[in-house]
Amino acid sequence: MPDTRLLSLLDEAGALARQAGELLVRMQGEQLAISRKEFRDVVTAADLAAERLVIDGLTRLTPEAAILSEEAGFSGAHDAPRWIVDPLDGTVNYASGLPWFSVTMAYQEQGRTLLGLTHAPLAGLVARYVEGGPATVNERPVAVSGTTSLADAVISICLTSHYSPEDSERTCAVIRRLAGLCRGVRVIVSGGLEMSLVAAGQLDAFIGLKADIVSHAAAMPLVRAAGGRVTTVAGIDSRDEDLEKIVSNGLIHEELLEAIRSA
Numbered sequence: 001m002p003d004t005r006l007l008s009l010l011d012e013a014g015a016l017a018r019q020a021g022e023l024l025v026r027m028q029g030e031q032l033a034i035s036r037k038e039f040r041d042v043v044t045a046a047d048l049a050a051e052r053l054v055i056d057g058l059t060r061l062t063p064e065a066a067i068l069s070e071e072a073g074f075s076g077a078h079d080a081p082r083w084i085v086d087p088l089d090g091t092v093n094y095a096s097g098l099p100w101f102s103v104t105m106a107y108q109e110q111g112r113t114l115l116g117l118t119h120a121p122l123a124g125l126v127a128r129y130v131e132g133g134p135a136t137v138n139e140r141p142v143a144v145s146g147t148t149s150l151a152d153a154v155i156s157i158c159l160t161s162h163y164s165p166e167d168s169e170r171t172c173a174v175i176r177r178l179a180g181l182c183r184g185v186r187v188i189v190s191g192g193l194e195m196s197l198v199a200a201g202q203l204d205a206f207i208g209l210k211a212d213i214v215s216h217a218a219a220m221p222l223v224r225a226a227g228g229r230v231t232t233v234a235g236i237d238s239r240d241e242d243l244e245k246i247v248s249n250g251l252i253h254e255e256l257l258e259a260i261r262s263a
Helices: 004-028 045-061 091-095 165-179 191-199 220-225 253-262
Strands: 034-036 042-044 066-069 073-075 082-089 102-109 112-120 125-130 135-137 154-157 184-186 205-208 229-231 245-248
Touching (some): 042 045, 045 066, 045 082, 135 220, 165 184, 165 253, 205 253, 245 253
Antiparallel strands (some): 034 042, 066 073, 112 125, 205 245
16 A cells, blocks of 8 residues: 555645646637747746646645756755656647647655656646556556557657757657558657556557657556566666657567667
Protein backbone atom coordinates (compact mmCIF):
# COMPACT_ATOMS: atom_id res chain seq x y z
CA MET A 1 0.00 0.00 0.00
CA PRO A 2 1.19 3.55 -0.69
CA ASP A 3 2.21 5.90 2.07
CA THR A 4 -0.79 7.99 3.22
CA ARG A 5 1.52 11.02 3.05
CA LEU A 6 2.03 10.38 -0.66
CA LEU A 7 -1.68 9.90 -1.31
CA SER A 8 -2.41 13.21 0.40
CA LEU A 9 0.36 14.93 -1.57
CA LEU A 10 -0.98 13.42 -4.80
CA ASP A 11 -4.42 14.88 -4.12
CA GLU A 12 -3.03 18.31 -3.23
CA ALA A 13 -0.72 18.41 -6.26
CA GLY A 14 -3.60 17.17 -8.41
CA ALA A 15 -5.69 20.13 -7.28
CA LEU A 16 -2.83 22.44 -8.30
CA ALA A 17 -2.59 20.77 -11.71
CA ARG A 18 -6.32 21.23 -12.17
CA GLN A 19 -6.07 24.93 -11.26
CA ALA A 20 -3.19 25.38 -13.70
CA GLY A 21 -5.21 23.60 -16.40
CA GLU A 22 -8.21 25.86 -15.80
CA LEU A 23 -5.94 28.91 -16.03
CA LEU A 24 -4.49 27.67 -19.32
CA VAL A 25 -7.94 27.06 -20.80
CA ARG A 26 -9.07 30.57 -19.84
CA MET A 27 -5.95 32.20 -21.24
CA GLN A 28 -6.06 30.22 -24.48
CA GLY A 29 -9.22 32.13 -25.37
CA GLU A 30 -7.48 35.48 -24.90
CA GLN A 31 -5.00 37.39 -27.03
CA LEU A 32 -1.77 35.71 -25.91
CA ALA A 33 1.58 37.44 -25.60
CA ILE A 34 3.99 35.14 -27.44
CA SER A 35 7.76 35.52 -27.51
CA ARG A 36 10.50 33.49 -29.11
CA LYS A 37 12.52 31.18 -26.88
CA GLU A 38 14.71 29.88 -29.68
CA PHE A 39 14.66 30.39 -33.46
CA ARG A 40 11.16 28.91 -33.96
CA ASP A 41 10.26 27.74 -30.44
CA VAL A 42 8.02 30.00 -28.38
CA VAL A 43 6.96 30.79 -24.83
CA THR A 44 3.61 32.38 -24.00
CA ALA A 45 2.31 34.48 -21.12
CA ALA A 46 0.26 31.41 -20.20
CA ASP A 47 3.43 29.30 -19.77
CA LEU A 48 4.72 31.81 -17.26
CA ALA A 49 1.41 32.31 -15.44
CA ALA A 50 0.83 28.56 -15.06
CA GLU A 51 4.42 28.08 -13.95
CA ARG A 52 4.07 30.74 -11.27
CA LEU A 53 0.85 29.16 -9.99
CA VAL A 54 2.43 25.69 -9.89
CA ILE A 55 5.74 26.73 -8.31
CA ASP A 56 4.06 28.86 -5.65
CA GLY A 57 1.65 26.06 -4.83
CA LEU A 58 4.30 23.34 -4.64
CA THR A 59 6.49 25.57 -2.49
CA ARG A 60 3.63 25.89 -0.01
CA LEU A 61 3.00 22.13 -0.05
CA THR A 62 6.64 21.03 0.24
CA PRO A 63 8.85 23.97 1.26
CA GLU A 64 11.86 21.66 1.66
CA ALA A 65 11.71 20.38 -1.93
CA ALA A 66 13.69 21.65 -4.90
CA ILE A 67 11.87 22.41 -8.16
CA LEU A 68 13.00 21.88 -11.75
CA SER A 69 10.66 23.65 -14.15
CA GLU A 70 10.57 24.26 -17.90
CA GLU A 71 11.06 28.04 -17.91
CA ALA A 72 12.30 28.88 -14.39
CA GLY A 73 14.98 26.17 -14.34
CA PHE A 74 16.22 24.64 -11.08
CA SER A 75 15.92 26.06 -7.58
CA GLY A 76 16.68 24.52 -4.21
CA ALA A 77 19.22 22.08 -2.80
CA HIS A 78 20.52 19.37 -5.12
CA ASP A 79 20.26 16.68 -2.42
CA ALA A 80 16.67 17.59 -1.46
CA PRO A 81 13.47 15.93 -2.66
CA ARG A 82 12.43 17.57 -5.91
CA TRP A 83 9.55 18.31 -8.20
CA ILE A 84 9.99 18.12 -11.97
CA VAL A 85 7.27 20.15 -13.65
CA ASP A 86 6.20 21.33 -17.06
CA PRO A 87 3.33 23.76 -16.49
CA LEU A 88 2.53 23.79 -20.22
CA ASP A 89 3.74 20.78 -22.18
CA GLY A 90 2.78 21.42 -25.80
CA THR A 91 3.20 25.19 -26.04
CA VAL A 92 3.12 25.38 -29.84
CA ASN A 93 -0.13 23.38 -29.91
CA TYR A 94 -1.54 25.60 -27.18
CA ALA A 95 -0.56 28.87 -28.87
CA SER A 96 -2.22 27.65 -32.08
CA GLY A 97 -5.51 26.95 -30.29
CA LEU A 98 -5.11 23.18 -30.39
CA PRO A 99 -6.18 20.93 -27.46
CA TRP A 100 -3.04 18.76 -27.19
CA PHE A 101 -1.27 20.23 -24.18
CA SER A 102 -0.93 19.31 -20.53
CA VAL A 103 0.39 20.18 -17.08
CA THR A 104 2.88 17.60 -15.78
CA MET A 105 4.37 17.10 -12.31
CA ALA A 106 6.67 14.44 -10.85
CA TYR A 107 7.78 14.26 -7.23
CA GLN A 108 11.05 12.47 -6.48
CA GLU A 109 13.00 11.44 -3.41
CA GLN A 110 16.55 10.08 -3.76
CA GLY A 111 16.16 9.96 -7.52
CA ARG A 112 13.01 7.82 -7.43
CA THR A 113 9.69 9.11 -8.77
CA LEU A 114 7.07 8.64 -6.06
CA LEU A 115 4.27 10.67 -7.67
CA GLY A 116 3.37 11.52 -11.23
CA LEU A 117 0.57 13.71 -12.59
CA THR A 118 -0.46 14.63 -16.13
CA HIS A 119 -3.50 16.85 -16.58
CA ALA A 120 -4.63 17.63 -20.14
CA PRO A 121 -7.80 19.70 -19.69
CA LEU A 122 -8.99 19.95 -23.29
CA ALA A 123 -7.93 16.42 -24.25
CA GLY A 124 -9.97 15.18 -21.29
CA LEU A 125 -7.15 13.26 -19.61
CA VAL A 126 -6.03 13.06 -15.99
CA ALA A 127 -3.23 10.56 -15.28
CA ARG A 128 -2.11 9.80 -11.72
CA TYR A 129 0.70 7.64 -10.40
CA VAL A 130 1.81 6.93 -6.84
CA GLU A 131 4.50 4.41 -5.98
CA GLY A 132 2.96 1.26 -4.53
CA GLY A 133 -0.55 2.43 -5.20
CA PRO A 134 -2.99 3.71 -7.79
CA ALA A 135 -1.86 4.24 -11.37
CA THR A 136 -4.83 5.54 -13.31
CA VAL A 137 -5.93 7.44 -16.38
CA ASN A 138 -9.32 9.07 -15.90
CA GLU A 139 -9.80 7.01 -12.71
CA ARG A 140 -9.37 3.69 -14.53
CA PRO A 141 -6.42 1.43 -13.74
CA VAL A 142 -3.79 1.77 -16.43
CA ALA A 143 -3.23 -1.09 -18.87
CA VAL A 144 -1.28 -1.01 -22.11
CA SER A 145 -2.78 -2.21 -25.37
CA GLY A 146 -2.65 -5.83 -26.47
CA THR A 147 -1.22 -5.02 -29.91
CA THR A 148 1.44 -7.58 -30.80
CA SER A 149 2.64 -6.40 -34.23
CA LEU A 150 3.86 -3.11 -35.67
CA ALA A 151 1.50 -3.72 -38.58
CA ASP A 152 -1.41 -3.10 -36.21
CA ALA A 153 0.22 -0.35 -34.14
CA VAL A 154 -0.54 3.38 -33.92
CA ILE A 155 2.56 5.26 -32.84
CA SER A 156 3.28 8.89 -32.05
CA ILE A 157 6.66 10.52 -32.51
CA CYS A 158 8.05 13.89 -31.47
CA LEU A 159 9.32 16.27 -34.18
CA THR A 160 9.73 19.90 -33.18
CA SER A 161 10.97 23.13 -34.73
CA HIS A 162 13.89 23.45 -32.29
CA TYR A 163 15.47 20.19 -33.39
CA SER A 164 18.84 20.55 -35.08
CA PRO A 165 18.98 19.58 -38.79
CA GLU A 166 20.59 16.30 -37.72
CA ASP A 167 17.85 15.60 -35.15
CA SER A 168 15.17 16.39 -37.71
CA GLU A 169 16.71 14.13 -40.34
CA ARG A 170 17.07 11.27 -37.87
CA THR A 171 13.43 11.64 -36.80
CA CYS A 172 12.17 11.91 -40.39
CA ALA A 173 14.12 8.77 -41.29
CA VAL A 174 12.32 6.92 -38.49
CA ILE A 175 8.95 8.28 -39.64
CA ARG A 176 9.62 7.12 -43.20
CA ARG A 177 10.59 3.69 -41.96
CA LEU A 178 7.59 3.30 -39.67
CA ALA A 179 5.15 4.64 -42.26
CA GLY A 180 5.65 1.44 -44.23
CA LEU A 181 5.49 -0.85 -41.22
CA CYS A 182 2.69 0.27 -38.91
CA ARG A 183 -0.96 1.26 -39.06
CA GLY A 184 -0.37 4.92 -38.32
CA VAL A 185 2.26 7.47 -37.28
CA ARG A 186 1.14 10.62 -35.48
CA VAL A 187 3.04 13.80 -34.56
CA ILE A 188 1.36 15.38 -31.51
CA VAL A 189 4.26 16.83 -29.48
CA SER A 190 3.00 16.74 -25.91
CA GLY A 191 5.10 13.97 -24.43
CA GLY A 192 3.39 13.63 -21.06
CA LEU A 193 0.01 13.33 -22.75
CA GLU A 194 1.26 10.86 -25.35
CA MET A 195 2.97 8.61 -22.80
CA SER A 196 -0.20 8.63 -20.71
CA LEU A 197 -2.14 7.49 -23.79
CA VAL A 198 0.28 4.57 -24.11
CA ALA A 199 -0.37 3.71 -20.45
CA ALA A 200 -4.11 3.86 -21.14
CA GLY A 201 -3.84 1.56 -24.17
CA GLN A 202 -4.94 4.24 -26.64
CA LEU A 203 -1.55 4.54 -28.32
CA ASP A 204 0.69 1.54 -28.83
CA ALA A 205 3.96 3.49 -28.66
CA PHE A 206 5.57 6.92 -28.40
CA ILE A 207 9.03 7.84 -29.68
CA GLY A 208 11.08 10.72 -28.31
CA LEU A 209 14.59 10.83 -29.74
CA LYS A 210 15.43 14.10 -27.98
CA ALA A 211 13.07 14.07 -25.01
CA ASP A 212 13.48 16.66 -22.27
CA ILE A 213 13.21 15.69 -18.62
CA VAL A 214 10.37 18.03 -17.61
CA SER A 215 7.75 16.77 -20.07
CA HIS A 216 8.32 13.07 -19.49
CA ALA A 217 9.32 12.39 -15.87
CA ALA A 218 5.73 12.20 -14.60
CA ALA A 219 4.54 9.60 -17.11
CA MET A 220 7.52 7.22 -17.26
CA PRO A 221 6.55 5.26 -14.10
CA LEU A 222 2.90 5.33 -15.22
CA VAL A 223 3.79 3.46 -18.42
CA ARG A 224 5.83 0.92 -16.52
CA ALA A 225 3.02 0.42 -13.99
CA ALA A 226 0.71 -0.26 -16.95
CA GLY A 227 2.98 -3.05 -18.17
CA GLY A 228 4.83 -1.06 -20.81
CA ARG A 229 8.49 -0.30 -21.42
CA VAL A 230 10.50 2.92 -21.60
CA THR A 231 14.02 2.45 -23.01
CA THR A 232 16.73 4.04 -25.09
CA VAL A 233 17.22 2.93 -28.70
CA ALA A 234 19.84 0.50 -27.34
CA GLY A 235 17.10 -1.17 -25.29
CA ILE A 236 18.36 0.01 -21.88
CA ASP A 237 15.77 1.29 -19.40
CA SER A 238 15.56 5.04 -19.95
CA ARG A 239 16.31 7.39 -17.07
CA ASP A 240 14.86 10.86 -16.60
CA GLU A 241 17.99 12.51 -17.97
CA ASP A 242 18.25 10.29 -21.07
CA LEU A 243 17.27 12.04 -24.30
CA GLU A 244 15.98 8.86 -25.93
CA LYS A 245 12.63 7.64 -24.65
CA ILE A 246 11.19 4.79 -26.66
CA VAL A 247 7.86 3.98 -25.04
CA SER A 248 5.62 1.06 -25.92
CA ASN A 249 3.16 -1.52 -24.66
CA GLY A 250 6.13 -3.88 -24.35
CA LEU A 251 4.68 -6.42 -26.79
CA ILE A 252 5.95 -4.58 -29.87
CA HIS A 253 9.04 -3.11 -28.23
CA GLU A 254 11.76 -5.23 -29.80
CA GLU A 255 10.19 -4.94 -33.26
CA LEU A 256 9.93 -1.19 -32.77
CA LEU A 257 13.55 -0.85 -31.68
CA GLU A 258 14.72 -2.84 -34.68
CA ALA A 259 12.73 -0.57 -37.01
CA ILE A 260 14.24 2.53 -35.43
CA ARG A 261 17.77 1.13 -35.65
CA SER A 262 17.29 0.14 -39.29
CA ALA A 263 16.20 3.69 -40.14
